[in-house]
Amino acid sequence: MTSRTTDSSRATGRWRGRYGAPAVLIAPFLALFVAAMLVPVGYAVYLSLFTERRSGLGFGEAEDVFTGLGNYARALGDPAYRAGFLTIAQYCMLYIPVMIGLSLVVALLLDSVYARAKRFFQLALFLPHAVPGIIAALVWTYLYTPGISPVIDALGGGAQIDFLGHPLPSVVNIAVWEWTGYNMIIFFAALQAVPREVLEAALVDGAGALRTAFSIKIPLIKASVTMVALFTVIGALQLFTEPMILRGAAPGITTTWTPNMYAFTAAFEHNDYGLAAASSVLLALAAALLSFLVTRIGRARSERRTEAAR
Structure with a gap:
């Protein structure tokens, strides 16, 4: 014992x-x-799983009633909710190539041996990301508004340029301004990890700067590009602040323009918390599924490349 x-x-x-x-x-x-x-x-x-109902033709006391998947069916059956995902898809198709392309180009330029004042440009390009999204949206709303915007006055030359009449590019422009510098830092850090001997060998073989960038640098940081694209898509699914601020000035942005705005409207304008919760859970499931699929595809490609190298 x-x-x-x-x-x-x-x-x-x-x-x-x-x-x-x-x-x-x-x-x-x-x-x-x-x-x-x-x-x-x-x-x-x-x-x-619950919804609020009132007895007595809507004048009685409210009570929570169990509906199971009823709120999920209501959300998926609402054309406004489905249209929000279409808006996100269009946003991603326009935003991701532009933002990743700009971030890669700037990171490659800063990684060049001819670049000067690298720290200054890194800080200057990163500063927009440090501005809170609400402040950035307010600033750009001012810059988009005809009659008070110095940018429109300078570009228009007396003619009216209606940025707010095209809300999707306007929102994409704000996101590009906010996130290009942040992702540039990620790409620049990945480029610093590229073996210098590989770059020196390419230089000895006569490869120019463009050939080195497209044939060596970008393929070696493909994992970072994939990670940024995945996080950008997940972030796009949560699009809310910028269109919410622009809504007062842009007539094309409705209260259900994105899935997040749909949930916000259901909860705080219609007091339908069950529908808002269901739409939020569906949005979270979509983000999780997308993350799983992209990670799985990336892992499969990596395994195929490893087997081919063997």
């Missing part, structure tokens, strides 16, 4: 010595993750 107790005490001591410190260090993060992520998600799922 004593030997078993001693062995158990030793095992407990070894477990504490091996896992005790990591458990103590990770406990605050886990507590914050559960409180800030899992609990709100669980509550949203719970709300999505």
Whole structure:
């Protein structure tokens, strides 16, 4: 009995010595993750299963009624909600190539041996990302508004240029301004990890700057490009702040222009929290599914390249 107790005490001591410190260090993060992520998600799922109904021709006391997947069916059956995903798809088709292309070009230019004042340009290009999205949207709303915008006055030469009449490019322009510098930093850091001996070998073989960039640098940082594209798509699904601020000045932006705006309108204008929760959960599932598919495809391609190299 004593030997078993001693062995158990030793095992407990070894477990504490091996896992005790990591458990103590990770406990605050886990507590914050559960409180800030899992609990709100669980509550949203719970709300999505109920709807509020009133008796007595709408004048009676409101009560929560269990509807199961009824709110999900309402969201998916609403053309306005589905149109929001179409808006996001169009936004991604316009925004992602422009933003990633600009970020790559700027990162390649800064990685060039001829580049000067690299730190200054990195900081200058990163500064727009440091501006909060609400402030950026307000600034660009001012710049888009005819009659008060110095940009329109300078470009128009007396003619009216209606940026707000085309809300999608206007929102894309704000996002490009905010995120190009941030992603440029990611690409620049990835370029710094490219082996210098590979670049020197390309130089010895007579490869020019363009050939080196397209044949060596970009293929070697493809993982970073894929990661940025994935995070950009997931971020696009959450598009809300910029169109919400522009809505007052741009007639083309409706209250259900994006899925997030649809959920906001359902919750805070129509007081339909079950529908808002269901639409939010569906949006989260779409982001998770998209992330899984892109990661799976990227992993499969990486495995195929590894097998081909062998």
